[in-house]
Amino acid sequence: MVFISIVSACLILFSIGGAAAKVPAIIVFGDSSVDAGNNNQISTVLKSNFRPYGRDFFGGQPTGRFSNGRVPPDLISEAFGLRAFVPAYLDPAYNVSDFAKGVCFASAGTGFDNATSNVLNVIPLWKEVEYYKEYQTKLKVYLGETKAKYVISEALYIISLGTNDFLENYYTLPNTRSQHTIDQFQDILLGLAEKFVKDIYGLGARKMSFTGLPPMGCLPLERTTNFMNGNGDGCMDNYNAVAMHFNGKLSGMVKKLNEEMPGIRVVFSNPYDVFMQIIQKPSSFGFEVASVACCATGMFEMGYMCDVLNPFTCSDANKYVFWDSFHPTEKTSRIIVDYFMKHTLNQFL
Numbered sequence: 085m086v087f088i089s090i091v092s093a094c095l096i097l098f099s100i101g102g103a104a105a106k107v108p109a110i111i112v113f114g115d116s117s118v119d120a121g122n123n124n125q126i127s128t129v130l131k132s133n134f135r136p137y138g139r140d141f142f143g144g145q146p147t148g149r150f151s152n153g154r155v156p157p158d159l160i161s162e163a164f165g166l167r168a169f170v171p172a173y174l175d176p177a178y179n180v181s182d183f184a185k186g187v188c189f190a191s192a193g194t195g196f197d198n199a200t201s202n203v204l205n206v207i208p209l210w211k212e213v214e215y216y217k218e219y220q221t222k223l224k225v226y227l228g229e230t231k232a233k234y235v236i237s238e239a240l241y242i243i244s245l246g247t248n249d250f251l252e253n254y255y256t257l258p259n260t261r262s263q264h265t266i267d268q269f270q271d272i273l274l275g276l277a278e279k280f281v282k283d284i285y286g287l288g289a290r291k292m293s294f295t296g297l298p299p300m301g302c303l304p305l306e307r308t309t310n311f312m313n314g315n316g317d318g319c320m321d322n323y324n325a326v327a328m329h330f331n332g333k334l335s336g337m338v339k340k341l342n343e344e345m346p347g348i349r350v351v352f353s354n355p356y357d358v359f360m361q362i363i364q365k366p367s368s369f370g371f372e373v374a375s376v377a378c379c380a381t382g383m384f385e386m387g388y389m390c391d392v393l394n395p396f397t398c399s400d401a402n403k404y405v406f407w408d409s410f411h412p413t414e415k416t417s418r419i420i421v422d423y424f425m426k427h428t429l430n431q432f433l
């Protein structure tokens with residue numbers, strides 16, 4: 085009797101688990117924080133499909149990910165029992181049979197604002213959505229209408245961008261700064277973020293993880309700028325304050341969207357606090373260095389300046405919080421993903 089009820093309890097648990105575990109695909113929009121190599125196929129200087137990028141990826145392969153290894157969507161895909169990486173939509177090595185389980189439309193250097201993607205001639209967010217529409221058409225041919233609709237509505241959408249709108253655009257282009265105060269600019273971005281969510285919702289997306297901004301004032305490149313300006317080599321506190329403020333607004337937007345849009349489930353995955361803890365106490369997470377990056381001098385290099393022949397590049401990226409002057413190592417990404425899996429993405433497991 086006891087045995088039978090244990091068995092039936094297990095069966096019930098199993099079937100609940102089975103019914104809920106229905107994220108059939110991971111679909112990614114955003115910037116270099118999540119780009120899996122779309123920029124390899126376009127004409128921009130912002131690329132990373134060469135060594136030492138990817139030296140800890142499968143086969144030591146440089147894929148166009150801005151990391152020594154994998155980026156967060158790859159780790160999330162694996163955590164959901166899907167493929168151990170999410171391929172880039174524009175990568176000719178993959179086709180719709182791969183993309184049916186995961187696809188990345190992200191482009192390094194992009195932002196919510198069209199002016200951001202114009203800076204380095206990368207894929208604007210609206211064009212990522214155009215590619216997504218094209219993907220839906222291909223998916224329907226490949227899987228049939230019913231199955232394709234299932235994938236589209238049950239997939240987990242990862243949305244990760246915004247840092248470039250501030251660092252590449254607002255704080256770099258005098259034109260943007262002369263037109264808007266930082267508060268006005270944040271509200272413009274928020275409007276664009278909301279419009280984006282509504283656009284993909286209109287196309288069938290329902291489960292989303294909207295990612296917040298990291299402590300962008302602590303990126304090694306920003307520390308270097310701080311240092312050049314004679315302010316010591318600490319984090320740029322004002323950039324961090326903007327990131328926190330913007331994250332507050334995004335969190336409010338996510339709450340509102342969940343209330344307003346029938347059937348939507350958006351979580352706000354905020355990396356700020358856990359990332360800041362890593363930067364402030366790297367040794368408690370097994371790191372040795374948080375202020376400079378592994379690649380080259382670690383102070384300003386990324387992309388083509390992160391050169392395989394640079395004698396300063398570190399030998400063990402696991403000791404470093406940052407891989408290049410703008411991007412975390414795989415190990416840092418893993419800690420952040422583990423945090424999301426526990427606090428926000430667990431909703432979709």
Ligand SMILES: *[C@@H]1O[C@H](CO)[C@@H](O)[C@H](O)[C@H]1NC(C)=O
Binds near residue numbers: 178179180181226
């Ligand atoms: C996708 O590519 C694989 C080989 O890489 C091939 O076997 C398959 O037929 C292709 N599928 C489609 C739908 O084009």
Ligand SMILES: *[C@@H]1O[C@H](CO)[C@@H](O)[C@H](O)[C@H]1NC(C)=O
Binds near residue numbers: 198210
């Ligand atoms: C961004 O550019 C696209 C294509 O030109 C355009 O359709 C869209 O309205 C622009 N977005 C904004 C906010 O101006």
